[in-house]
Amino acid sequence: MPRQKILEMSVDWLQILDPEGNVDEDLEPALDKETLEKFYRNMVLMRLFDDKALKLQRQGRMLTYGSCLGHEACQIGSVFAMRPEDWFFPYFRQHGAQIARGIPMKFIYMYWMGTEDANMGLAPPNFTVAIPVSTQILHAVGVAWAAKIKKQDIAAAVYFGDGATSEGDFHEGMNFAGVFKTPVVFLCENNQYAISLPREKQTASKTLAQKALAYGFDGIQVDGNDVLAVYSATKEALDKARSGGGPTFIEYFTYRLGAHTTSDDPTKYRENAEVEEWKKKDPVKRFRIYLEKKGIWSQGYEDNLIKECSDLIEKAVEEAEAYTPVVENMFRYVYEEMPPNLKEQMDELMSFIAKKKGE
Amino acid sequence: MDIKFPDVGEGITEGTIVKWLVKEGEDIKADQAVAEIETDKAIVEIPSSKAGKITRLNGKVGDVIKVGSILAALALPGEAAAPPVKPPEVRPEVKPEKPEVRVPEVEIPEVRAPEKAAGRVLATPSTRRLARELGADITKVTGTGPGGRVMDEDVRKFMEAPAKPPEVKPPEAAVGEIKLPEERIQITGIRKTIGERMVQSFFTAPHVFSMDEADVTELVRLREKEKKIAEERGIKLTYLPFIVKAVIIGLKQHPYLNASMDSKKNEIILKHYYNIGIAVDTPEGLIVPVIKNADRKSILEIAGEMQKLSEEARSRKIKLPDLKGNTFTITNIGSIGGLFSTPIINLPDVAILGVHRIRDMPVVIEGEIKIRKILPLVLSFDHRVLDGAQAARFMNTLKDHLEDPDLLLLDVV
Numbered sequence: 001m002p003r004q005k006i007l008e009m010s011v012d013w014l015q016i017l018d019p020e021g022n023v024d025e026d027l028e029p030a031l032d033k034e035t036l037e038k039f040y041r042n043m044v045l046m047r048l049f050d051d052k053a054l055k056l057q058r059q060g061r062m063l064t065y066g067s068c069l070g071h072e073a074c075q076i077g078s079v080f081a082m083r084p085e086d087w088f089f090p091y092f093r094q095h096g097a098q099i100a101r102g103i104p105m106k107f108i109y110m111y112w113m114g115t116e117d118a119n120m121g122l123a124p125p126n127f128t129v130a131i132p133v134s135t136q137i138l139h140a141v142g143v144a145w146a147a148k149i150k151k152q153d154i155a156a157a158v159y160f161g162d163g164a165t166s167e168g169d170f171h172e173g174m175n176f177a178g179v180f181k182t183p184v185v186f187l188c189e190n191n192q193y194a195i196s197l198p199r200e201k202q203t204a205s206k207t208l209a210q211k212a213l214a215y216g217f218d219g220i221q222v223d224g225n226d227v228l229a230v231y232s233a234t235k236e237a238l239d240k241a242r243s244g245g246g247p248t249f250i251e252y253f254t255y256r257l258g259a260h261t262t263s264d265d266p267t268k269y270r271e272n273a274e275v276e277e278w279k280k281k282d283p284v285k286r287f288r289i290y291l292e293k294k295g296i297w298s299q300g301y302e303d304n305l306i307k308e309c310s311d312l313i314e315k316a317v318e319e320a321e322a323y324t325p326v327v328e329n330m331f332r333y334v335y336e337e338m339p340p341n342l343k344e345q346m347d348e349l350m351s352f353i354a355k356k357k358g359e
Numbered sequence: 360m361d362i363k364f365p366d367v368g369e370g371i372t373e374g375t376i377v378k379w380l381v382k383e384g385e386d387i388k389a390d391q392a393v394a395e396i397e398t399d400k401a402i403v404e405i406p407s408s409k410a411g412k413i414t415r416l417n418g419k420v421g422d423v424i425k426v427g428s429i430l431a432a433l434a435l436p437g438e439a440a441a442p443p444v445k446p447p448e449v450r451p452e453v454k455p456e457k458p459e460v461r462v463p464e465v466e467i468p469e470v471r472a473p474e475k476a477a478g479r480v481l482a483t484p485s486t487r488r489l490a491r492e493l494g495a496d497i498t499k500v501t502g503t504g505p506g507g508r509v510m511d512e513d514v515r516k517f518m519e520a521p522a523k524p525p526e527v528k529p530p531e532a533a534v535g536e537i538k539l540p541e542e543r544i545q546i547t548g549i550r551k552t553i554g555e556r557m558v559q560s561f562f563t564a565p566h567v568f569s570m571d572e573a574d575v576t577e578l579v580r581l582r583e584k585e586k587k588i589a590e591e592r593g594i595k596l597t598y599l600p601f602i603v604k605a606v607i608i609g610l611k612q613h614p615y616l617n618a619s620m621d622s623k624k625n626e627i628i629l630k631h632y633y634n635i636g637i638a639v640d641t642p643e644g645l646i647v648p649v650i651k652n653a654d655r656k657s658i659l660e661i662a663g664e665m666q667k668l669s670e671e672a673r674s675r676k677i678k679l680p681d682l683k684g685n686t687f688t689i690t691n692i693g694s695i696g697g698l699f700s701t702p703i704i705n706l707p708d709v710a711i712l713g714v715h716r717i718r719d720m721p722v723v724i725e726g727e728i729k730i731r732k733i734l735p736l737v738l739s740f741d742h743r744v745l746d747g748a749q750a751a752r753f754m755n756t757l758k759d760h761l762e763d764p765d766l767l768l769l770d771v772v
Contacts, residue, residue, distance in 0.1 A: 052390070055390045055406045057367065058365070058367055058403060058404060058405050058406055059365060059405070059406055059407070059408045060363060060364075060365020060366065060367070061365075061408065064368075064369050259401070262367060262368065262403075263367075263368040263369045263400050263401075264400070264401065265400055265401030265402070267401075
């Protein structure tokens with residue numbers, strides 16, 4: 001028998017809106033004015049939210065915070081491709097996606113101020129933020145499998161970064177999803193760095209998207225700074241998942257313009273010239289040009305929008321800071337019924353606090 | 360309102376003012392950056408949470424500021440501006456909680472004074488730490504970084520610089536006092552560190568000295584023979600790498616010599632790795648580079664590493680990690696002179712081996728006097744951890760391997 005090729009696979013790249021704001025009319029999604037405005041408004045709100053959070057942290061009003069600057073297109077475009085009843089599993093850089101999912105900003109600020117109670121702002125199908133890398137992938141696959149068994153017409157969307165693709169949980173989740181054809185979409189925000197580790201040291205694979213091929217489903221690489229491409233690819237994947245087509249892996253090819261977190265100094269591991277190159281691909285700017293060409297955007301529109309968003313943010317900060325955390329809540333909602341060891345810890349902490357107050 | 364310097368990086372304690380971004384008297388907006396502060400992690404901008412007029416900047420560029428202390432004072436709109444007069448610089452932490460225990464204001468400048476001189480040097484906390492570890496007085500180091508900041512390199516260069524002539528204080532002329540011909544030399548740097556460490560070791564660990572001699576005639580022959588091969592590889596082969604190998608065999612057979620003591624927990628820590636410190640004489644004093652995992656290195660590798668580390672130690676280019684982690688130390692006194700010495704244990708080790716000069720000595724072998732090459736050895740050990748019998752057994756193993764270097768082959772990895 002001759003030696004022969006038994007497998008050939010490929011990965012697509014999708015871009016609809018280029019960095020100069022030129023649109024590919026054949027691929028352009030049919031979105032009405034209202035929807036486009038909603039996209040832009042959320043992208044601007046996300047950027048202002050992020051800027052405020054960084055300032056709060058530097059003023060000592062917030063704990064460690066990971067900036068989402070540069071991720072506007074992949075977070076907003078993907079969330080608006082979901083239906084409200086789809087499951088949403090965010091990772092720790094998902095502030096914009098959370099806002100777009102309708103989670104009040106005050107709860108997001110509260111969470112990063114160190115208030116466990118902030119999770120009261122969440123309810124299924126919005127899952128809590130995953131701080132450990134890639135653990136949420138298993139939850140998402142499980143939820144999707146349950147939905148399939150229950151014959152629910154929903155999908156699960158799980159977000160993670162490029163670094164997560166090296167974790168065991170990622171591979172277990174991908175394999176399971178492939179085998180059981182669970183209605184889940186794997187949304188990987190490849191922002192080129194896992195803290196300081198560059199993408200090329202993360203994996204020898206040419207793309208992250210191709211990882212899906214090994215598990216028997218489709219992977220696609222999308223320009224993560226192009227909100228229209230993100231929306232189209234994510235919507236297609238979710239529709240496929242809901243209709244029994246199984247999972248899809250989407251690699252949003254983007255860039256983290258800020259530091260990994262407020263405790264990180266990116267100048268130690270990447271060149272400023274690289275950051276400047278990526279700023280030219282700014283997701284907000286290119287979408288603004290697109291809207292301007294459509295006659296939606298103007299400077300006056302922008303000024304009003306910024307004013308409106310800034311006011312909302314100031315109000316959210318005010319509310320977040322006015323909240324007094326209920327310490328017991330951090331124990332109450334871990335399990336449905338509190339186990340005795342946790343109860344013991346809670347009692348010990350409460351009596352410690354009471355004693356301190358007495359002093 | 361006070362603009363404070365918060366913990367901006369998960370557990371930092373201080374930062375250095377790199378740049379003021381506002382001036383006193385300037386009107387600022389909410390969230391406007393006031394200063395750039397360098398922490399252990401990064402240079403960060405500290406913004407004000409409110410709008411207002413800056414009435415005071417607390418500190419100069421280069422000052423080290425503690426987390427939680429006041430960076431600048433801000434008069435909020437409508438608020439009477441704080442008097443432009445600079446109050447005495449007080450650490451804000453001393454803010455009295457109860458009015459009746461208020462510190463009398465006149466005393467405050469005195470409390471503050473000694474810190475000011477040191478505070479002016481512009482350097483990151485990690486550079487300050489390096490200076491402390493190398494024993495450099497950072498206030499005397501010339502900074503070459505931006506704004507005259509002292510960089511790690513500056514500290515290293517400062518320590519490498521030829522020792523300045525010792526500061527000779529002219530004898531103070533005191534009436535009716537006889538001037539003795541004396542000079543005073545400031546104890547600094549390595550000398551100071553050596554002093555502190557030796558006092559700590561000698562007055563903590565009860566030292567016992569075990570002395571012996573090894574007939575190293577065969578080892579001398581072996582080394583003479585292999586010296587040239589080493590030279591061809593650019594390595595100067597001394598006796599020490601052989602001694603290191605023999606010591607490791609001894610340590611493996613007598614593990615309590617490769618240990619340290621945790622006196623707080625009352626525990627002896629036996630170490631299953633072999634990092635051998637080698638004392639090196641340098642113009643500034645004794646420095647002990649450490650050969651890590653020496654059990655996994657060949658004689659030539661040890662020789663090469665030792666050569667490199669000694670050169671770095673002498674030229675003060677040695678890096679801190681290469682001076683740490685010793686589990687046992689060897690001091691080679693023989694190269695200079697002396698018959699025997701009593702070395703002081705290099706903490707946290709529990710023993711140190713002193714190696715002396717090899718001499719031709721008459722030795723009685725099977726009733727005949729022969730001229731042999733004799734190496735005097737001294738083992739100092741910590742009697743809290745070890746007894747004389749263990750030390751003697753270790754010395755026997757060591758001697759066996761030095762006297763019959765072929766035995767070293769048996770343990771080659």
